[in-house]
Amino acid sequence: MKAAIFNGPRSIELGERPDPQIQDPTDAVVRVVLGCVCGSDLWYYRGLSPHALGPIGHEFIGVVEEVGSDVHTITKGDFVIAPFTYCDGTCANCRAGWPSNCLHGGSFGNHGIDGGQGEAVRSPFADPTLVKVPGSGYADDMLRSLLTLSDVMCTGHHAAMSAGVKQGDVVAVVGDGAVGLCAIIAAKRLGAERILALSRNPARQKLARAFGATDILSERGEEATQKILDMTNGLGVDAALECVGTGQSMATAFSIARVGSVVGAIGAPHDVVVPMDTVIFRNIGLRGGVSPVRRYIPELLDDVLAGRIHPGLVFDFTTDLSGIKEAYEAMDQRRAIKALLRIGTI
Amino acid sequence: MKAAIFNGPRSIELGERPDPQIQDPTDAVVRVVLGCVCGSDLWYYRGLSPHALGPIGHEFIGVVEEVGSDVHTITKGDFVIAPFTYCDGTCANCRAGWPSNCLHGGSFGNHGIDGGQGEAVRSPFADPTLVKVPGSGYADDMLRSLLTLSDVMCTGHHAAMSAGVKQGDVVAVVGDGAVGLCAIIAAKRLGAERILALSRNPARQKLARAFGATDILSERGEEATQKILDMTNGLGVDAALECVGTGQSMATAFSIARVGSVVGAIGAPHDVVVPMDTVIFRNIGLRGGVSPVRRYIPELLDDVLAGRIHPGLVFDFTTDLSGIKEAYEAMDQRRAIKALLRIGTI
Numbered sequence: 038m039k040a041a042i043f044n045g046p047r048s049i050e051l052g053e054r055p056d057p058q059i060q061d062p063t064d065a066v067v068r069v070v071l072g073c074v075c076g077s078d079l080w081y082y083r084g085l086s087p088h089a090l091g092p093i094g095h096e097f098i099g100v101v102e103e104v105g106s107d108v109h110t111i112t113k114g115d116f117v118i119a120p121f122t123y124c125d126g127t128c129a130n131c132r133a134g135w136p137s138n139c140l141h142g143g144s145f146g147n148h149g150i151d152g153g154q155g156e157a158v159r160s161p162f163a164d165p166t167l168v169k170v171p172g173s174g175y176a177d178d179m180l181r182s183l184l185t186l187s188d189v190m191c192t193g194h195h196a197a198m199s200a201g202v203k204q205g206d207v208v209a210v211v212g213d214g215a216v217g218l219c220a221i222i223a224a225k226r227l228g229a230e231r232i233l234a235l236s237r238n239p240a241r242q243k244l245a246r247a248f249g250a251t252d253i254l255s256e257r258g259e260e261a262t263q264k265i266l267d268m269t270n271g272l273g274v275d276a277a278l279e280c281v282g283t284g285q286s287m288a289t290a291f292s293i294a295r296v297g298s299v300v301g302a303i304g305a306p307h308d309v310v311v312p313m314d315t316v317i318f319r320n321i322g323l324r325g326g327v328s329p330v331r332r333y334i335p336e337l338l339d340d341v342l343a344g345r346i347h348p349g350l351v352f353d354f355t356t357d358l359s360g361i362k363e364a365y366e367a368m369d370q371r372r373a374i375k376a377l378l379r380i381g382t383i
Numbered sequence: 384m385k386a387a388i389f390n391g392p393r394s395i396e397l398g399e400r401p402d403p404q405i406q407d408p409t410d411a412v413v414r415v416v417l418g419c420v421c422g423s424d425l426w427y428y429r430g431l432s433p434h435a436l437g438p439i440g441h442e443f444i445g446v447v448e449e450v451g452s453d454v455h456t457i458t459k460g461d462f463v464i465a466p467f468t469y470c471d472g473t474c475a476n477c478r479a480g481w482p483s484n485c486l487h488g489g490s491f492g493n494h495g496i497d498g499g500q501g502e503a504v505r506s507p508f509a510d511p512t513l514v515k516v517p518g519s520g521y522a523d524d525m526l527r528s529l530l531t532l533s534d535v536m537c538t539g540h541h542a543a544m545s546a547g548v549k550q551g552d553v554v555a556v557v558g559d560g561a562v563g564l565c566a567i568i569a570a571k572r573l574g575a576e577r578i579l580a581l582s583r584n585p586a587r588q589k590l591a592r593a594f595g596a597t598d599i600l601s602e603r604g605e606e607a608t609q610k611i612l613d614m615t616n617g618l619g620v621d622a623a624l625e626c627v628g629t630g631q632s633m634a635t636a637f638s639i640a641r642v643g644s645v646v647g648a649i650g651a652p653h654d655v656v657v658p659m660d661t662v663i664f665r666n667i668g669l670r671g672g673v674s675p676v677r678r679y680i681p682e683l684l685d686d687v688l689a690g691r692i693h694p695g696l697v698f699d700f701t702t703d704l705s706g707i708k709e710a711y712e713a714m715d716q717r718r719a720i721k722a723l724l725r726i727g728t729i
Contacts, residue, residue, distance in 0.1 A: 129618050130642045135666055138642040272475050296476045296484040311657035317672045320481055324668035
């Protein structure tokens with residue numbers, strides 16, 4: 038089969054991989070319908086994070102082609118969403134609601150495990166991992182939104198949940214990538230009354246507004262902080278969502294967070310220093326991390342299927358596997374918010 | 384009046400201060416009955432944190448001698464507990480439950496404001512700050528426990544609340560100072576089933592057990608981590624309470640915290656680095672800070688008065704104002720857990 042292969046920083050090629058096979062009785066093989074490139078893929082693409090050479094892509098939706106003898110709730114022909122990590126559903130972490138930290142799990146598209154930037158994937162632990170989408174005949178817009186449940190929509194939701202966003206809150210979202218934009222959807226969905234989005238890119242600003250941002254700030258750093266403090270009587274926001282993972286974005290998030298609030302952070306950290314004096318002397322907490330996607334999919338799926346949220350709008354660049362290099366380049370150069378890969382048919 | 388005066392690192396003397404007077408109509412003057420030395424006093428005593436020269440001591444209980452014309456719920460003769468910070472009770476932070484971050488508040492015993500290591504204190508905002516203790520004729524043991532509500536018992540409680548300790552939890556307390564010991568009381572009170580106390584001091588170990596610790600670990604650093612992981616099937620504890628404020632104690636707390644848990648931290652931070660990879664890749668949060676003591680006193684006061692908790696046992700050294708230097712020295716040299724100052728009569 039064809040699949041994108043990571044050969045090292047800035048070297049991603051379309052190559053050949055063996056067709057995935059059932060290896061364990063709990064496996065399923067999924068034929069990928071849609072895949073995409075994640076903002077977090079850019080870290081290793083740019084050489085800033087380690088990543089195994091080989092197959093890549095951790096987000097996909099597809100059709101189940103084959104299941105192992107011990108798979109019972111997922112069957113051949115099911116249309117499924119894959120969370121970006123697989124999980125056994127029974128370990129202590131899974132039982133506690135942290136499937137992305139499954140003791141026997143792992144990530145798709147890393148360490149030799151096929152990923153969503155290829156034609157097919159073997160999913161370990163198919164029953165506890167894959168989520169069947171009910172119904173059939175989905176429009177393209179709906180498929181795009183379903184794909185976001187594989188990662189970015191659930192990750193934006195995790196930022197908001199980690200910060201404890203609640204009815205009536207003033208929320209600030211630091212970061213205008215696909216996850217930051219999805220965090221706006223999540224904050225609105227949880228009842229935020231005012232949502233401040235930090236963005237200086239016109240296309241992203243427009244999408245932020247469409248998703249529910251009430252105020253757009255093009256300032257950065259101390260200027261952004263001052264403006265947000267001015268907008269909140271000097272108090273700061275009820276919830277600051279850190280959706281980048283850099284030192285500056287974390288510093289901004291803490292500087293605008295209200296006393297007693299929690300910074301919700303989901304960015305893979307690069308040179309991030311947590312300002313401990315702010316934590317202790319302003320009682321500002323920090324929560325977040327790798328989203329427990331498998332836990333969040335069911336409730337968000339309901340909203341996607343009912344047309345209440347449209348996270349698929351984050352895809353503003355579409356290609357297929359033959360355009361994989363361009364997909365990475367468009368995101369690397371910030372010409373695209375998120376690149377969709379049309380890989381198969383439903 | 385007589386009061387302890389901070390003249391610089393390792394230089395604390397008993398001196399004279401003007402008798403406190405009502406300055407604002409919302410003030411009260413409180414004659415101190417019991418004061419004490421706090422572990423956090425040792426930071427500036429040792430020259431490791433800045434502190435204004437002048438009067439010191441932020442913990443005290445006492446009898447109201449005089450009130451201003453706009454004080455209505457506190458009256459002359461009331462026996463009161465002073466939280467270590469005063470607060471107006473009406474600002475946005477107070478209303479949100481964070482009285483120690485009052486926008487118009489401050490700390491007793493700093494910046495020229497008289498403190499609990501002296502014979503009397505002017506309390507700004509007497510109504511929203513001071514808590515009247517009902518009844519009369521308290522035994523000495525009870526008075527000692529009431530004094531801990533001024534800071535350490537409420538601060539230990541804040542560590543446990545910040546970490547979200549709940550029924551059935553396995554909790555580890557890093558730090559065997561008075562606050563760490565009070566955190567054991569708090570964890571037990573919130574329903575923790577197993578409480579691991581890190582301590583290598585026999586007197587503190589004994590008190591930890593008396594307060595509810597089920598296991599005492601004398602190991603430190605990586606040895607402590609390994610032992611706790613071994614005790615918890617490799618998972619870590621449901622709640623790690625960081626009650627020191629050093630880099631090593633924070634590192635230990637994060638290393639033993641279970642996926643998805645929150646480190647509850649109350650130590651004034653000194654060279655603390657938050658391990659962001661652990662935060663993000665293990666979904667371990669960080670909450671805590673300066674305890675909102677005024678919010679916690681009422682519920683803890685009920686338990687103290689009913690004899691359900693006995694935090695006053697942390698005082699294992701007793702003197703009066705003339706022994707102030709010895710009180711600091713005993714704590715500095717870890718000969719004492721916490722030094723009590725008998726200052727007046729009820």
